[in-house]
Amino acid sequence: MAVKPPxxxxxxxxxxxxxxxxxxxxxxxLMESGLRVDPAGNPRPRNIVRSFEARxxxxxxxxxEPGIGIAQNPYIEFTFLARESGELLMLWxxxxxxxxxxxxxxxxS
Amino acid sequence: xxxxxRRHFLSALAAGSAxxxxxxxxxxxxxxxxxxxxxxxxxxxTAARYLKRLAPHLQVTLVEPAQRFHTCPFSNLYLAxxxxxxxxxxxxxxxxxxxxxxxxxxxxxxxxxxxxxxxxTGQSLAWDRLVLSPGVDMRWNALxxxxxxxxxxxxxxxxxxxxxxxxxxxxxxxxxxxxFVMTIPDNPFRCPPxxxxxxxxxxxxxxxxxxxxxxxxxxxxxxxxxKALFLQGWKARYGDMIEWIGLSDDGQVTRVDAGQRExxxxxxxxxxxxxxxxxxxxxxxxxAERAGIVDASGWVPVKAESFESRQVAxxxxxxxxxxxxxxxxxxxxxxxxxxxxxxxxxxxxxxKAAPVPAYANTCYSLIGPGYGISVxxxxxAEAGRIVEVPGSGGVSPLDGxxxxxxxxxxxxxxxxxxxxxxxxxxxx
Numbered sequence: 001m002a003v004k005p006p007x008x009x010x011x012x013x014x015x016x017x018x019x020x021x022x023x024x025x026x027x028x029x030l031m032e033s034g035l036r037v038d039p040a041g042n043p044r045p046r047n048i049v050r051s052f053e054a055r056x057x058x059x060x061x062x063x064x065e066p067g068i069g070i071a072q073n074p075y076i077e078f079t080f081l082a083r084e085s086g087e088l089l090m091l092w093x094x095x096x097x098x099x100x101x102x103x104x105x106x107x108x109s
Numbered sequence: 110x111x112x113x114x115r116r117h118f119l120s121a122l123a124a125g126s127a128x129x130x131x132x133x134x135x136x137x138x139x140x141x142x143x144x145x146x147x148x149x150x151x152x153x154x155t156a157a158r159y160l161k162r163l164a165p166h167l168q169v170t171l172v173e174p175a176q177r178f179h180t181c182p183f184s185n186l187y188l189a190x191x192x193x194x195x196x197x198x199x200x201x202x203x204x205x206x207x208x209x210x211x212x213x214x215x216x217x218x219x220x221x222x223x224x225x226x227x228x229x230t231g232q233s234l235a236w237d238r239l240v241l242s243p244g245v246d247m248r249w250n251a252l253x254x255x256x257x258x259x260x261x262x263x264x265x266x267x268x269x270x271x272x273x274x275x276x277x278x279x280x281x282x283x284x285x286x287x288x289f290v291m292t293i294p295d296n297p298f299r300c301p302p303x304x305x306x307x308x309x310x311x312x313x314x315x316x317x318x319x320x321x322x323x324x325x326x327x328x329x330x331x332x333x334x335x336k337a338l339f340l341q342g343w344k345a346r347y348g349d350m351i352e353w354i355g356l357s358d359d360g361q362v363t364r365v366d367a368g369q370r371e372x373x374x375x376x377x378x379x380x381x382x383x384x385x386x387x388x389x390x391x392x393x394x395x396x397a398e399r400a401g402i403v404d405a406s407g408w409v410p411v412k413a414e415s416f417e418s419r420q421v422a423x424x425x426x427x428x429x430x431x432x433x434x435x436x437x438x439x440x441x442x443x444x445x446x447x448x449x450x451x452x453x454x455x456x457x458x459x460x461k462a463a464p465v466p467a468y469a470n471t472c473y474s475l476i477g478p479g480y481g482i483s484v485x486x487x488x489x490a491e492a493g494r495i496v497e498v499p500g501s502g503g504v505s506p507l508d509g510x511x512x513x514x515x516x517x518x519x520x521x522x523x524x525x526x527x528x529x530x531x532x533x534x535x536x537x
Contacts, residue, residue, distance in 0.1 A: 005331060009359035009376040024359070024376040102357070 003028050006102040008090065014109040015082035023054065026075040027092050027100050033068040049074055051093045056106065057086035082108060141166060142237035142458055145226055147216040147396055149173025149201065151180075152427030152443035153242030154532045157209045159451035164458070170210045170234060172226070176200065178533070179269040181300060182440045183525055186475060188266075188277050189310035190317075197269065199533035207536045219400035221421045238454050241402070241409075242427040242443065243394025244268070245299045248407070251390040252292075252365055259367035263385035267299060279384045280311065285319040287383030292362040292372055293328040294390045297408070299429045299438045301334040302484070304388055306474040309339070312347040313477050324351045325380060327362050327372065331355040334437070335474065335484055337507055342476035362387075393430035400424055408432045413490035414466055415453035416446050425450045435497050436488055442470045444528060466490050473521030479511075481518030 011022040027049070034046025048070070054062040061080045088104045146157045149171055157171040177198040186192040201211045215229035219239065227233050247265060249256045255263070266276040280289070289311055293304045308324055315322040332355075333339075343351045354360035364373040370385045392407030402409050402418040409426040410419040411433065418424045427450060428443030436442045449466040456463050468488035475481050486502035488495050505517060 005357045007357050007359060007361075007375070009374070009378060026376075 003100075006090065006092070006100055008102045008104060010088070010104050010106075013104055014107050017082060017108050019082045020079050021082050021106070022077065022079045023088070023090075024075070024077045025090055025102065026073060028073050029092070029094060029100075031066070031068070031070055031072045031074060035068070047095045049092050049094045051091075052076055053091045054078065054080075055089045055091075056080065056084070059086075082106065084108065143168040143170065143235065144238045144240060144454060145234050145236040146171045146240040146242065147173075147226065148242035148244060148394070148428075149175065149178050149204075149211070150242060150244055150428065150443070151182075151440040151528070151532065152244075152429075152447045153240065154178070154201075154204060155444045155447035156240045156242065156425075156427060156451050158204055158207055158532065159448050160454060161208045163451055163455045165208065167455070167458070168210070169208070170212060171201070171204060172212050172214055172216050172228060172234075173201070174213060174215045174229075175270075176213055179273070180440070180525075180529070181267070181269045181303070182528075184266070184269040184273050185303070185307045185310040187273060188280065188307065189313040189475075191310070191313070191475075191478065194274065199529055201533070203533050203535045216396050217399075219396065219424075221400060221424060224423065236423075237458070238423055238425065239400070240425045240427065240447075240450060240454075241394075241397055241400060241430065242447070243396045243430050245391040245429045245438075246394050248390045248392050252294075252387065253363060254365040254367065255387050255389050259365060259387070262367040263365065263370060263382075263387045265388055266386060267303075267388050267391070276384070276386060280314060281318075283319065283322065283383045286321040287319065287323075288381070289315070289322060289324045289384045289386065290370075290372065290380055290382035291324070291326050291386040291388065292365070293326060293330075293333075293388055295329040295361075297434070297438060298388070298391050300472075301437050301439075302339075302472050302474045304328075305333060305335070305339040306476075307386075308351050308353075309343060309346070309474075309476045312343065312350050315350065316347055322350070325382075326351065326353040327360045327374065327380065328353060328355050329361040331357050334472070335482055335504055338482045338505055339474075339476070341507060342480060342482060346477040346480060391429075393426075397426060397430050402426055404432075406432065413493055413495045414463060416450040417453070425454065433495055435486070436468060436470055436495055437472065437486075439470055439472050440528065441472065441524075442468070444532065445469050468495065471524065473517065473524055475518060475521060476514075479515045479518050481514060481516075481521045482509075483517055483520070 006027045009024045015021050032047045036044045049066050052064040062078045085107045088106050090102045092100045146153045157169050161169045177200050179198045183197045218227045225233050264272045264276045266272040359374045359376045361375045362372045363375050370382045372380050393409050397403050402420050409431045411431045427446045429438040445468045452464045471485040473483045482505040484504045487498045
């Protein structure tokens with residue numbers, strides 16, 4: 001089954017300079033903790049999202065390292081101060097090095 | 110559709126009727142017995158009519174509560190003001206003349222062991238074969254806060270009837286500059302292009318009467334039928350009036366407050382509406398559940414060759430209630446499924462080999478007067494599954510010429526006239 005793309009909501013893609021922009025983002029990911037076993041009793045190999053990064057242009061504005069306590073389909077909400085226009089890039093990387101990304105263009109009004 | 114696929118389709122149809130045998134042979138064999146058909150819409154009324162046509166000695170009874178059946182197809186044109194309410198209503202005199210017994214009642218329960226169906230009038234009908242074409246019912250409260258009471262404030266208008274007229278009255282009462290919000294469910298649901306045609310038809314009405322109005326579509330999915338064509342058509346005819354928000358952009362609505370005309374999305378965003386049109390998740394019409402032919406999905410699994418239920422022998426199901434993917438839940442699909450089921454039933458009752466089915470579908474959608482688009486498909490049964498015939502079907506070209514769009518709008522009108530005459534018209 002195809003994985004659905006990340007879901008992202010941004011409070012404003014055309015913020016005023018200095019405005020606080022709120023971002024809500026979620027991906028579909030099993031977040032396999034490594035603590036579970038399959039029906040045969042073998043451990044299911046651990047694979048969680050190890051890193052989430054948000055950049056505005058080249059500038060890193062937010063980084064998160066979810067642990068195994070985070071449930072499947074991890075959701076993250078953060079804010080940043082709108083100082084310049086640019087492309088907001090969100091990147092999720094799991095322990096199998098599979099990535100998902102989402103982009104929003106932020107333009108100062 | 111390519112010329113190749115059309116030929117293929119016609120030859121498949123011809124093969125189907127050859128296997129079926131001509132009506133004279135059926136009469137000689139005396140296809141006796143009684144078939145009860147529940148639901149007088151595109152599936153059921155077609156089945157009743159074609160059963161009688163293929164086997165005139167068969168007793169065919171159609172059970173439908175409405176004296177006049179208003180069609181979902183073209184009900185969006187009624188919302189736009191392009192069609193009168195009466196013009197999308199059809200009575201059952203044509204079927205009666207064709208020899209079908211029509212009973213205006215609800216079917217309340219089915220006893221599949223004793224082969225009877227109980228009606229709201231208290232009457233019980235015995236059947237040798239039962240055809241259920243119940244359409245959809247809403248899954249009340251599947252969307253938090255959206256139940257039958259909420260639908261009187263925020264209509265779904267997804268069954269043509271009082272709900273459709275209520276939505277139209279709300280559009281008329283809305284002030285210029287108001288916001289029309291529509292929430293759209295994930296697949297599967299009745300009429301995949303329907304919400305997007307409705308957006309265009311509502312925009313047509315607003316562009317003439319309330320040019321400052323906005324239309325906001327909150328969708329629980331990222332892709333939809335004829336998406337590129339709709340986005341292009343909306344822009345061409347209505348500029349920025351229609352805004353569509355898909356799943357990736359937090360378009361999924363999780364809660365409805367019909368009293369406040371407010372909806373809440375998965376990420377907690379509130380949208381306020383002046384007119385709120387909630388198209389909720391759906392399931393097969395409730396009589397299908399009573400008959401025991403529905404599976405855990407809420408829909409009816411059917412045999413690809415005949416549309417007989419996979420769960421109960423002797424019961425056939427048609428149209429929107431069925432799991433017939435890749436065929437969409439559309440009127441045209443129900444019509445061709447009904448013809449196949451009618452042929453299969455007559456073959457079975459006369460001890461003939463089952464006919465080879467051929468299925469077709471076209472969905473026309475209107476963006477505005479003189480601007481139509483379409484999607485078409487041809488299907489066959491293969492190893493117990495319905496599959497699209499390779500190379501058949503297709504959608505209207507993107508960037509089609511105005512002449513092309515105008516022609517498709519006319520084809521849509523002709524489709525409606527031909528289809529309703531085939532089903533409800535006086536026998537010719």
